[in-house]
Amino acid sequence: METSADTARLDGRRPAPSRPPAIVVQDLAKSFGEVQAVRGVSFEVAMGEVFGFLGPNGAGKSTTINMLCTLAKPSAGSATVAGHDVMRERDDVRRHIGLVFQDPTLDSYLSAKENLRLHAELYGVERSLVMPRMQQVLEMVGLWERRDSPVATFSGGMRRRLEIARGLMHSPRILFLDEPTIGLDPQTRSSIWSYIQLLKETEDITIFMTTHYMDEAEFCDRIAIMDQGEIVVLDTPEALKASVGADRVTIDTEDDEAAIRALEERFGIEATVAEGAVTFRVQSGEEFVPRLFAELGVPIRAVNVSRPTLDDVFMSYTGTTIRDAEGSQDKQTSKMFMQVVTGARR
Amino acid sequence: MSTTVQPTTAGAGHVPSEIVRVHVPARSWRSELRAVKIVWRRELLRFVNDRLRIVTALVQPLLFLFVLGSGLQQLSSASTHGVDLKTFIYPGILCLAVMFTAMFSAASIVWDREFGFLREMMVAPVRRSSIVVGKCLGGATVAGFQGVILLLLAWAVHVPYSVSLVLGVFAIQLLLAFSITAFGVMAAVRIKQMQSFMGLMQMIVMPLFFLSGALYPVANLPGWLAVLNRLDPLTYAVDPMRRIVFNHLDISTGARQALDPGVTWWGWRVPTLLEVAIVFVMGLVMLGIAIWEFSATE
Numbered sequence: 071m072e073t074s075a076d077t078a079r080l081d082g083r084r085p086a087p088s089r090p091p092a093i094v095v096q097d098l099a100k101s102f103g104e105v106q107a108v109r110g111v112s113f114e115v116a117m118g119e120v121f122g123f124l125g126p127n128g129a130g131k132s133t134t135i136n137m138l139c140t141l142a143k144p145s146a147g148s149a150t151v152a153g154h155d156v157m158r159e160r161d162d163v164r165r166h167i168g169l170v171f172q173d174p175t176l177d178s179y180l181s182a183k184e185n186l187r188l189h190a191e192l193y194g195v196e197r198s199l200v201m202p203r204m205q206q207v208l209e210m211v212g213l214w215e216r217r218d219s220p221v222a223t224f225s226g227g228m229r230r231r232l233e234i235a236r237g238l239m240h241s242p243r244i245l246f247l248d249e250p251t252i253g254l255d256p257q258t259r260s261s262i263w264s265y266i267q268l269l270k271e272t273e274d275i276t277i278f279m280t281t282h283y284m285d286e287a288e289f290c291d292r293i294a295i296m297d298q299g300e301i302v303v304l305d306t307p308e309a310l311k312a313s314v315g316a317d318r319v320t321i322d323t324e325d326d327e328a329a330i331r332a333l334e335e336r337f338g339i340e341a342t343v344a345e346g347a348v349t350f351r352v353q354s355g356e357e358f359v360p361r362l363f364a365e366l367g368v369p370i371r372a373v374n375v376s377r378p379t380l381d382d383v384f385m386s387y388t389g390t391t392i393r394d395a396e397g398s399q400d401k402q403t404s405k406m407f408m409q410v411v412t413g414a415r416r
Numbered sequence: 417m418s419t420t421v422q423p424t425t426a427g428a429g430h431v432p433s434e435i436v437r438v439h440v441p442a443r444s445w446r447s448e449l450r451a452v453k454i455v456w457r458r459e460l461l462r463f464v465n466d467r468l469r470i471v472t473a474l475v476q477p478l479l480f481l482f483v484l485g486s487g488l489q490q491l492s493s494a495s496t497h498g499v500d501l502k503t504f505i506y507p508g509i510l511c512l513a514v515m516f517t518a519m520f521s522a523a524s525i526v527w528d529r530e531f532g533f534l535r536e537m538m539v540a541p542v543r544r545s546s547i548v549v550g551k552c553l554g555g556a557t558v559a560g561f562q563g564v565i566l567l568l569l570a571w572a573v574h575v576p577y578s579v580s581l582v583l584g585v586f587a588i589q590l591l592l593a594f595s596i597t598a599f600g601v602m603a604a605v606r607i608k609q610m611q612s613f614m615g616l617m618q619m620i621v622m623p624l625f626f627l628s629g630a631l632y633p634v635a636n637l638p639g640w641l642a643v644l645n646r647l648d649p650l651t652y653a654v655d656p657m658r659r660i661v662f663n664h665l666d667i668s669t670g671a672r673q674a675l676d677p678g679v680t681w682w683g684w685r686v687p688t689l690l691e692v693a694i695v696f697v698m699g700l701v702m703l704g705i706a707i708w709e710f711s712a713t714e
Contacts, residue, residue, distance in 0.1 A: 141539060164541035165440040175532040179462050191454035192540035194447035195438045203436045220465075236536075241438045273435060 092276040097147035107133040109299040122290030123280040130299040131280040168242035178222040193240040207235040227258035247279035284380040314378040317355030320347040322372040451542040452550040459554025477513040497671030502573040507657035508630020517562040521555030522600020544711040555597030563589035584660040595699030602706040635677035652691040
């Protein structure tokens with residue numbers, strides 16, 4: 071392994087290296103024609119870790135997960151999952167991983183039980199263990215009572231829980247969760263998270279997940295922030311927040327531009343407009359607020375001081391908030407769409 | 417999205433006292449066989465759960481048999497030597513019913529892709545060929561079941577039951593169903609949308625059916641039609657089917673010669689066994705292509 075300053079920083083704090091790592095990724099890249107979806111990422115995930123990929127839609131998270139799951143062929147670089155090469159030992163990788171995709175992959179005509187049985191048969195699970203294991207995973211996600219109902223009658227949250235149960239059916243060493251809580255209501259999201267916590271405690275399993283919810287990334291042991299196909303930073307949530315240090319102050323003013331100018335001139339603070347509010351950082355925000363009111367000279371409607379969050383981490387490493395990053399992508403898409411439309415008219 | 421998510425224990429399942437740990441064995445012919453079997457079983461389960469499909473797949477064949485057959489009878493009675501037109505087209509209808517059901521089975525691959533289930537099968541540690549073979553066997557079984565329903569209608573078209581008739585007809589039905597499912601799977605791997613697949617199905621099934629001689633004797637056809645008829649693979653399923661049915665009819669030699677002339681190549685009558693072999697080999701070739709295509713997709 072190379073130990074350049076860069077990889078050392080990216081690797082962050084690593085748990086005791088008593089066991090071989092669950093995932094090792096070296097310069098992994100994937101391009102679709104001209105578009106480089108993943109531009110050479112390297113990282114390791116230790117056994118038993120909950121590892122999170124955080125980033126806006128289109129950052130390359132799903133493409134990376136697909137390569138690790140042997141569903142997409144890497145254009146360059148290498149990766150081993152559970153000790154097996156994702157290119158040369160596809161089946162061995164598949165035997166040891168469980169997958170929960172972003173989009174549903176259940177057969178809604180079949181019952182919960184039939185879906186799990188199908189999975190167990192495809193994975194060659196020993197027949198005498200199929201039923202006890204099925205009961206265990208279904209009880210864990212609270213669906214044992216509904217085992218004979220057709221999946222078509224399940225709500226979105228129940229389906230996701232069933233998919234998690236199915237992903238665990240064959241006792242995988244590593245469970246991949248691609249946006250496990252996307253499109254779910256907050257209550258269901260929190261229950262999905264409690265299953266993941268439960269999993270961590272009961273099964274000896276490594277969890278690799280992607281999310282674009284900042285608050286969920288807090289539950290991970292380590293987080294890699296991904297933006298435009300690259301890992302910008304990788305560390306524990308605490309270390310990442312500590313690295314930002316300063317508090318974030320957002321103010322709602324009568325005249326944002328005047329306020330930004332005044333902050334620069336009077337306090338020497340560089341401020342930006344993020345999500346429609348003037349935002350800047352100072353060491354101790356609460357003590358700064360009285361001075362702000364006294365000296366700014368621009369009327370202030372509201373003030374908000376917050377301790378660093380992962381949002382701030384994301385912003386300090388990528389220069390934008392995750393929502394703005396996604397918003398600008400939407401704008402790009404609609405711009406392209408407009409070009410297509412107007413081009414067609416011409 | 418500023419909702420803070422906290423893991424709660426409320427609503428979560430209980431912590432199991434002892435973990436049931438299972439083991440996924442390395443790939444072997446036994447695990448492949450299990451995969452074939454479960455994919456086959458799934459086709460059956462879905463078919464049984466979807467009763468509407470059982471009925472809809474029968475509508476067209478029954479329309480042809482009883483409505484077209486009864487209606488045209490008045491025009492054709494002079495030329496059929498006293499044989500009921502329904503009896504004459506019955507072997508062709510036995511093939512048509514099987515074709516529709518088999519194509520529907522293959523369509524489920526497109527369906528599975530649209531609804532994501534295909535991915536669950538694609539990431540399993542089994543050969544893609546096991547999935548395709550399971551699918552084709554499932555399609556053949558389901559279509560065979562549909563064929564049995566039509567076989568039960570033999571009395572309504574004056575065809576007497578006998579063990580050899582039932583066995584012969586059923587064997588050809590299964591063979592045809594397998595080949596058609598293989599063809600459908602081959603097409604379904606490339607076609608990503610259900611509407612396109614259904615369109616293609618209509619575009620292929622009906623011409624194959626009309627050209628096959630299911631509705632007319634294949635002797636003395638106009639030159640162009642004779643050529644197309646001999647090129648249509650379905651011809652080689654309809655012809656032996658008709659021979660088996662007509663073997664059990666009590667009709668004059670003249671009627672037999674006029675209605676069941678057999679398929680000829682430049683005047684040489686193609687033996688039944690060769691006809692069956694053609695259907696089988698076509699099926700195998702398409703199965704091979706389907707497996708190859710399926711394995712090549714990421």
